[in-house]
Amino acid sequence: MDLSWESHGIAFISMIPSLNSMIDIHCHILPGLDDGSQSLAESIEMAQFLVSMGYKKVLASTHIKSGIYNNTAAIIQKKCETLQTALDARGIDLKIIPFVELYLDETVLNKIEAGVIPSYNNRILVEGPMNNWPDYLDSILFKIKTKGFSPILAHVERNRVLNRHPDRIRELKDDGVEIQVEALSIVSHYGESARSCVQELLKLDLVDYIATDLHGMPANPEIFSMAKAEIIQIVGENRWTELHGKKLEEEVLAWN
Ligand SMILES: [Fe+2]
Numbered sequence: 001m002d003l004s005w006e007s008h009g010i011a012f013i014s015m016i017p018s019l020n021s022m023i024d025i026h027c028h029i030l031p032g033l034d035d036g037s038q039s040l041a042e043s044i045e046m047a048q049f050l051v052s053m054g055y056k057k058v059l060a061s062t063h064i065k066s067g068i069y070n071n072t073a074a075i076i077q078k079k080c081e082t083l084q085t086a087l088d089a090r091g092i093d094l095k096i097i098p099f100v101e102l103y104l105d106e107t108v109l110n111k112i113e114a115g116v117i118p119s120y121n122n123r124i125l126v127e128g129p130m131n132n133w134p135d136y137l138d139s140i141l142f143k144i145k146t147k148g149f150s151p152i153l154a155h156v157e158r159n160r161v162l163n164r165h166p167d168r169i170r171e172l173k174d175d176g177v178e179i180q181v182e183a184l185s186i187v188s189h190y191g192e193s194a195r196s197c198v199q200e201l202l203k204l205d206l207v208d209y210i211a212t213d214l215h216g217m218p219a220n221p222e223i224f225s226m227a228k229a230e231i232i233q234i235v236g237e238n239r240w241t242e243l244h245g246k247k248l249e250e251e252v253l254a255w256n
Helices: 040-052 073-089 108-114 136-146 166-174 183-187 192-203 222-235 237-242 246-255
Strands: 022-027 055-064 095-103 123-127 150-153 178-182 209-211
Touching: 022 040, 022 123, 022 178, 022 209, 022 246, 040 055, 040 073, 055 073, 073 095, 095 108, 108 136, 123 136, 136 150, 166 178, 166 192, 178 183, 178 192, 183 192, 183 222, 192 222, 222 237, 237 246
Parallel strands: 022 055, 055 095, 095 123, 123 150, 150 178, 178 209
Antiparallel strands: none
16 A cells, blocks of 8 residues: 555645644544544554654544443553554654543543543543533533543534533633644534634634544545645644644653
């Protein structure tokens, strides 16, 4: 299989100089653990795609959701090691780090206390339902913080309640919840309400992270170039890069 940049018809080389420190904090790259990659070959192809876009690290945000995705930190760690070995053997310069996309329900605090949830720099990526935002979710987010972890709320613009109320998103952020949006929302990949919401959040500087949320090789890889161009028009190229995990890298440097 030809996995070169040219095989996707994209001149990614022009994107690389300003993107070489980027982290993708939301990506289902581990094979066979959730609804993301389904094989090691697919994961390797995704890794090559991410490298071509300028990413150096991926937080392998594997779903954990009661009764559906019963993954644990140990399972995710082991799969990361297997994928990392495969990437290293092929000279693919991408660091794979265990992470989670944790579904917010009444079990999450017990899971955190049991030590089965992987975190990165004390961050835990969490997701809620898409169609509503029950009040108890605010309480769970607060309790996660009392356990010493900082929640990042995944693809906030895709929630059909929150995306109509940016002020509600600001309240969450003011309460210490970091905000992640999908790069592809800006090109209406998730509908018009998600697009308009992410546009407003970027303008209001309420976004902490932009991520791919890849679940496999995209059918049309060029859509990521289109998304990048749209987002840079709003926030500029430096901020585009910063929103790919710069704050996490700065924290790691400060702690060491
Ligand atoms: Fe995801």
